[in-house]
Amino acid sequence: MPVAVIPRSANSRAAAARMRSRGPALEAAHAAGRTSADFPYRDDMYAPMQQERRTAFGAELYGALGTDRDDVAARAAYDAESLRFYGAPHVAFLFVSSGRADARTAVDVGAYMQTLLLAMAAYGVDSCPQGLLSFYADTVRGELGAAEGKLLVGVSFGYADGTAPVNRGRAGRAALATTTTFHG
Numbered sequence: 001m002p003v004a005v006i007p008r009s010a011n012s013r014a015a016a017a018r019m020r021s022r023g024p025a026l027e028a029a030h031a032a033g034r035t036s037a038d039f040p041y042r043d044d045m046y047a048p049m050q051q052e053r054r055t056a057f058g059a060e061l062y063g064a065l066g067t068d069r070d071d072v073a074a075r076a077a078y079d080a081e082s083l084r085f086y087g088a089p090h091v092a093f094l095f096v097s098s099g100r101a102d103a104r105t106a107v108d109v110g111a112y113m114q115t116l117l118l119a120m121a122a123y124g125v126d127s128c129p130q131g132l133l134s135f136y137a138d139t140v141r142g143e144l145g146a147a148e149g150k151l152l153v154g155v156s157f158g159y160a161d162g163t164a165p166v167n168r169g170r171a172g173r174a175a176l177a178t179t180t181t182f183h184g
């Protein structure tokens, strides 16, 4: 069974605030290169079409931020902002039960996440799935006191600031034919 660990109600803000105030915990782990991803990551796991879309979105995002791709300090500042959940008051960390966590169980949590995102959108709540947060699984577990589960993804959520430059970037939508092959 997938396990979703979502700090709830009053605790939600407190947990996000604690993570942010110790934000330093995630940022420190990041600065020290203390990564602990439960699910391995490789740049080449993306198909060429996905790579192209990532590059295009990166250019869009850095364009919206007015950041030069080669500006190391600006990119580091952006990473720090990511690790502070872009200022969102809440963050949900989605874990897969440790038992037999693999692609088959992770897909359930992926479906759970999509439903969560759509439900939040239906209630007018904005969200940002952040794969980056899953690179610091040990730090997140430590901060939440969560002993169990493999961290798949974090989802920051709240109400978007429409005036924030980061929110000016728009991800394009790929045509169905470029993402899906119908056989038979």
Ligand SMILES: Cc1cc2nc3c(=O)[nH]c(=O)nc-3n(C[C@H](O)[C@H](O)[C@H](O)COP(=O)(O)O)c2cc1C
Pocket (backbone or CB within 6 Å): 082, 127, 128, 129, 130, 131, 132, 133, 153, 170, 171
């Ligand atoms: C599984 C997953 C992981 C993601 N990880 C990150 C991340 O670590 N940092 C980030 O800024 N955006 C990340 N994104 C992209 C944003 O959440 C978001 O999808 C993107 O900004 C485009 O917005 P849109 O989906 O509303 O079009 C991720 C998206 C998904 C689906």
